[in-house]
Amino acid sequence: xxxxxxxxxxxxxxxxxxxxxxxxxxxxxxxxxxxxxxxxxxxxxxxxxxxxxxxxxxxxxxxxxxxxxxxxxxxxxxxxxxxxxxxxxxxxxxxxxxxxxxxxxxxxxxxxxxxxxxxxxxxxxxxxxxxxxxxxxxxxxxxxxxxxxxxxxxxxxxxxxxxxxxxxxxxxxxxxxxxxxxxxxxxxxxxxxxxxxxxxxxxxxxxxxxxxxxxxxxxxxxxxxxxxxxxxxxxxxxxxxxxxxxxxxxxxxxxxxxxxxxxxxxxxxxxxxxxxxxxxxxxxxxxxxxxxxxxxxxxxxxxxxxxxxxxxxxxxxxxxxxxxxxxxxxxxxxxxxxxxxxxxxxxxxxxxxxxxxxxxxxxxxxxxxxxxxxxxxxxxxxxxxxxxxxxxxxxxxxxxxxxxxxxxxxxxxxxxxxxxxxxxxxxxxxxxxxxxxxxxxxxxxxxxxxxxxxxxxxxxxxxxxxxxxxxxxxxxxxxxxxxxxxxxxxxx
Ligand code: NOJ
Numbered sequence: 001x002x003x004x005x006x007x008x009x010x011x012x013x014x015x016x017x018x019x020x021x022x023x024x025x026x027x028x029x030x031x032x033x034x035x036x037x038x039x040x041x042x043x044x045x046x047x048x049x050x051x052x053x054x055x056x057x058x059x060x061x062x063x064x065x066x067x068x069x070x071x072x073x074x075x076x077x078x079x080x081x082x083x084x085x086x087x088x089x090x091x092x093x094x095x096x097x098x099x100x101x102x103x104x105x106x107x108x109x110x111x112x113x114x115x116x117x118x119x120x121x122x123x124x125x126x127x128x129x130x131x132x133x134x135x136x137x138x139x140x141x142x143x144x145x146x147x148x149x150x151x152x153x154x155x156x157x158x159x160x161x162x163x164x165x166x167x168x169x170x171x172x173x174x175x176x177x178x179x180x181x182x183x184x185x186x187x188x189x190x191x192x193x194x195x196x197x198x199x200x201x202x203x204x205x206x207x208x209x210x211x212x213x214x215x216x217x218x219x220x221x222x223x224x225x226x227x228x229x230x231x232x233x234x235x236x237x238x239x240x241x242x243x244x245x246x247x248x249x250x251x252x253x254x255x256x257x258x259x260x261x262x263x264x265x266x267x268x269x270x271x272x273x274x275x276x277x278x279x280x281x282x283x284x285x286x287x288x289x290x291x292x293x294x295x296x297x298x299x300x301x302x303x304x305x306x307x308x309x310x311x312x313x314x315x316x317x318x319x320x321x322x323x324x325x326x327x328x329x330x331x332x333x334x335x336x337x338x339x340x341x342x343x344x345x346x347x348x349x350x351x352x353x354x355x356x357x358x359x360x361x362x363x364x365x366x367x368x369x370x371x372x373x374x375x376x377x378x379x380x381x382x383x384x385x386x387x388x389x390x391x392x393x394x395x396x397x398x399x400x401x402x403x404x405x406x407x408x409x410x411x412x413x414x415x416x417x418x419x420x421x422x423x424x425x426x427x428x429x430x431x432x433x434x435x436x437x438x439x440x441x442x443x444x445x446x447x448x449x450x451x452x453x454x455x456x457x458x459x460x461x462x463x464x465x466x467x468x469x470x471x472x473x474x475x476x477x478x479x480x481x482x483x484x485x486x487x488x489x490x491x492x
Contacts, residue, residue: 028490036099036441040146043448047082051121054107056148071454080471096486103146143187159219165226172230184244188227191251196220197351213349221311231324249329254379258337267340284391331400335379369405370457377421384429402443408458415478
């Protein structure tokens with residue numbers, strides 16, 4: 001009897017050890033999951049006019065209107081990656097990442113008044129970088145357009161001129177031809193809604209800042225057509241010999257209803273559709289989301305426009321845009337509480353007014369040291385689940401996620417906590433909710449030029465000394481933490 005009891009006890013101990021071992025094994029990032037870091041050309045490269053590079057809209061605005069940038073700086077030198085790129089690769093190696101997401105500067109690769117001539121020096125720079133990455137077992141993830149539009153093209157109206165589609169197609173084809181033998185993951189655009197809706201005057205239309213509710217939609221319409229064109233070019237001319245993948249990166253701040261009143265629940269969903277669905281729906285499902293179509297039509301009518309300000313697709317265009325993705329890139333930073341807004345004065349029109357929402361962040365959520373980006377990891381999990389249910393669970397690459405501060409301290413525990421919690425939310429989405437998340441790329445490899453915040457806001461895993469001509473880089477504690485996660489593929 002005693003012996004039987006002993007055997008049962010032993011068996012149950014063995015079973016619980018086995019259980020906990022298998023559970024532990026399961027609470028790991030799946031084998032095919034990739035870790036990476038991200039940067040973009042204008043934010044790190046410098047060398048703004050070296051070796052035949054032409055002027056971009058950021059060269060122009062930082063030189064002509066320094067007050068546009070909080071510290072009146074520019075990306076003229078930035079992290080000097082144009083010269084320090086080998087050090088960048090050393091850092092990537094040190095971190096142990098599988099992916100490095102960076103962008104190509106259109107103005108470095110194509111020169112001439114309207115970007116029709118290949119600039120060999122620029123090509124050489126990217127060839128060197130790409131070759132070195134591959135030599136070190138790091139896969140390049142390349143963004144074609146991360147906001148640095150050639151200035152000349154911007155003077156033609158930028159994305160509000162449909163000639164842009166041709167310019168971009170030529171650039172995309174050139175990039176596939178030059179680098180597609182080694183680059184297997186392409187991203188056409190970074191954050192179209194920032195380009196067209198929130199930062200349109202600089203990034204999208206080349207027009208002075210006057211949101212008028214027309215140019216924003218013209219911009220997104222042409223952007224979607226340019227994206228689709230690049231996808232089809234890749235599909236028709238390159239995929240069979242290069243075998244890569246191509247997608248787009250959309251940013252998505254999760255919109256949580258501020259209350260459970262139906263009008264707030266609706267408002268949160270409307271905001272998601274205006275921010276994310278307006279691009280994802282035409283690409284994955286079909287046409288703009290119905291709520292966007294209806295709302296812009298209604299508001300345009302109230303404003304006495306003869307027809308909706310939303311630039312409509314023809315049926316053929318809808319078909320052409322549909323299905324133009326192999327994966328969805330997601331940039332995610334924070335979450336908002338969204339309520340139904342009042343109808344704004346009919347004197348004005350803008351994309352933002354069309355959304356008819358107001359939003360706040362909860363005071364109890366941890367702030368980041370720099371911006372509105374409060375730390376809300378569950379928002380990432382909800383965003384991923386919403387993408388899964390709204391778009392049939394596509395493959396998602398998290399192409400950016402990160403924490404900003406203004407101090408740039410090396411003992412950045414605040415950033416460690418951020419990554420721990422957002423990576424945990426990612427893991428929950430994968431393992432518990434079955435979302436197809438395939439990668440996580442931290443923003444950013446190093447402190448860099450944070451657009452209109454200049455160098456005041458820092459997102460880096462590595463500190464950069466912007467006073468040193470060599471732009472010396474130093475590992476922060478968060479980099480060591482990320483390094484450890486990449487090795488163990490699990491969170492503590
Ligand atoms: C998204 C943008 O893609 C990137 O360029 C920027 O630096 C980060 N957000 C942080 O604001």
